[in-house]
Amino acid sequence: MECQDVKQLLAFADRKCAELDAPELDSLKQHLETCPTCAEAAQAERALDDAVGPVLRDVAVPADLKAKVLKRLAAERGAVPWKRVLAAAAAILIAVTGGVVWLNSPATAVSEDELRQFVSMNQWTQETAKQFLKDQGLVGLPPDNFEYGLLQHVDVIRFQGRLVGKLTFSRGDECTASVLILPWKQFSTKHLTENPTSLSIRHDDVNEVTYLILFRGNLDALRPKPPIT
Amino acid sequence: MLGFGRSKPAIDSLVEAHYAALYRYAYRLCGSSQDAEDLTQETFCLAQKKLFQLREDARAKSWLFTILRNAYLHRLRASKQEKQVSLEAVGELSERGPEPLPAVDSAHLQKALNELPEAFRTPIVLFYFEDFSYKDIVEQMNVPLGTVMSRLARAKAFLRQRLAEPAELMGKTNQGEG
Numbered sequence: 001m002e003c004q005d006v007k008q009l010l011a012f013a014d015r016k017c018a019e020l021d022a023p024e025l026d027s028l029k030q031h032l033e034t035c036p037t038c039a040e041a042a043q044a045e046r047a048l049d050d051a052v053g054p055v056l057r058d059v060a061v062p063a064d065l066k067a068k069v070l071k072r073l074a075a076e077r078g079a080v081p082w083k084r085v086l087a088a089a090a091a092i093l094i095a096v097t098g099g100v101v102w103l104n105s106p107a108t109a110v111s112e113d114e115l116r117q118f119v120s121m122n123q124w125t126q127e128t129a130k131q132f133l134k135d136q137g138l139v140g141l142p143p144d145n146f147e148y149g150l151l152q153h154v155d156v157i158r159f160q161g162r163l164v165g166k167l168t169f170s171r172g173d174e175c176t177a178s179v180l181i182l183p184w185k186q187f188s189t190k191h192l193t194e195n196p197t198s199l200s201i202r203h204d205d206v207n208e209v210t211y212l213i214l215f216r217g218n219l220d221a222l223r224p225k226p227p228i229t
Numbered sequence: 230m231l232g233f234g235r236s237k238p239a240i241d242s243l244v245e246a247h248y249a250a251l252y253r254y255a256y257r258l259c260g261s262s263q264d265a266e267d268l269t270q271e272t273f274c275l276a277q278k279k280l281f282q283l284r285e286d287a288r289a290k291s292w293l294f295t296i297l298r299n300a301y302l303h304r305l306r307a308s309k310q311e312k313q314v315s316l317e318a319v320g321e322l323s324e325r326g327p328e329p330l331p332a333v334d335s336a337h338l339q340k341a342l343n344e345l346p347e348a349f350r351t352p353i354v355l356f357y358f359e360d361f362s363y364k365d366i367v368e369q370m371n372v373p374l375g376t377v378m379s380r381l382a383r384a385k386a387f388l389r390q391r392l393a394e395p396a397e398l399m400g401k402t403n404q405g406e407g
């Protein structure tokens with residue numbers, strides 16, 4: 001190893017996340033043992049790092065910062081329409097039961113249609129489900145080949161560390177299914193195999209998503225009815 | 230009912246895991262606790278909006294640091310405080326330290342960092358935070374490794390020189406900057 005290379009490598013030595021492999025470290029060490037010039041440079045580098053690093057990292061964090069951040073984030077989420085609708089719906093429930101209503105934010109006009117949608121009294125459609133997921137910042141479309149009149153919930157859940165959309169379909173005792181929408185960019189499902197009684201896997205090549213369908217009962221009960229001719 | 234509101238939002242876990250590191254980073258970048266608080270808050274607000282872009286939890290810290298730096302650069306440009314000077318004045322990195330450094334004082338160090346242009350301040354702060362590899366620093370700054378290395382070497386030489394001076398001389402020896 002030449003002195004020139006050592007100069008380069010020194011910056012990579014002694015790092016918390018190992019930057020050099022064992023042979024590189026060995027030959028660096030060997031060189032430093034035999035070359036006083038480089039050994040001195042290495043020592044000066046380390047002295048500076050030891051003097052500066054701990055001081056630079058030692059910054060006192062305000063005790064109330066975390067609470068402030070969480071509060072602000074919650075306030076910003078409060079600006080999301082569906083959450084406002086839920087809050088308004090709760091306020092109406094209190095109002096009609098004769099309770100006292102305190103509102104700490106300006107009142108939001110409630111539309112009955114929106115309200116029914118969000119308390120799942122209106123029927124979902126593939127389109128409204130798609131829009132809901134899009135509003136939550138999720139990619140991936142709700143699957144075809146389901147009867148959307150049977151869609152009970154649309155959820156955004158954390159699955160293996162990532163946010164994904166989940167649709168729950170149900171037809172009485174006949175069948176209940178949860179569909180997870182997994183974009184290919186984020187999930188690999190190659191190792192999964194279908195189970196004829198509980199797990200169906202569908203790949204959508206156009207939208208580049210996989211639908212994992214976990215179900216109980218007869219999945220055919222959730223399929224759209226053919227149009228009456 | 231919708232399930233989204235029931236569980237703890239994902240962003241809250243990110244706050245708990247990373248707010249302190251982000252604040253420290255912000256503080257060393259901008260040198261003011263008020264600005265550092267604002268930047269930390271702004272970072273998480275942006276992250277909340279862009280959470281869907283985060284593909285892997287393991288990348289969350291680097292992702293948040295990148296958002297914070299971009300927010301900081303944005304402010305810097307808006308306030309036109311960005312230093313236009315390069316580190317030519319610092320000269321070549323000396324082969325060895327002239328003499329042992331005196332004990333480093335935090336405020337003294339911050340003063341020296343403030344004198345550095347952002348392009349040099351950011352890599353040295355990230356370097357000393359020790360949580361990031363060179364690869365991470367390259368990605369966060371979006372410049373080649375060679376550029377990161379040479380800025381780091383110059384920034385270190387600058388700090389070595391500045392920190393060897395008594396604190397009261399600082400800011401007087403390198404006039405023409407800023």
Ligand SMILES: [Zn+2]
Pocket residue numbers: 002003004006031035037038039
């Ligand atoms: Zn040598």
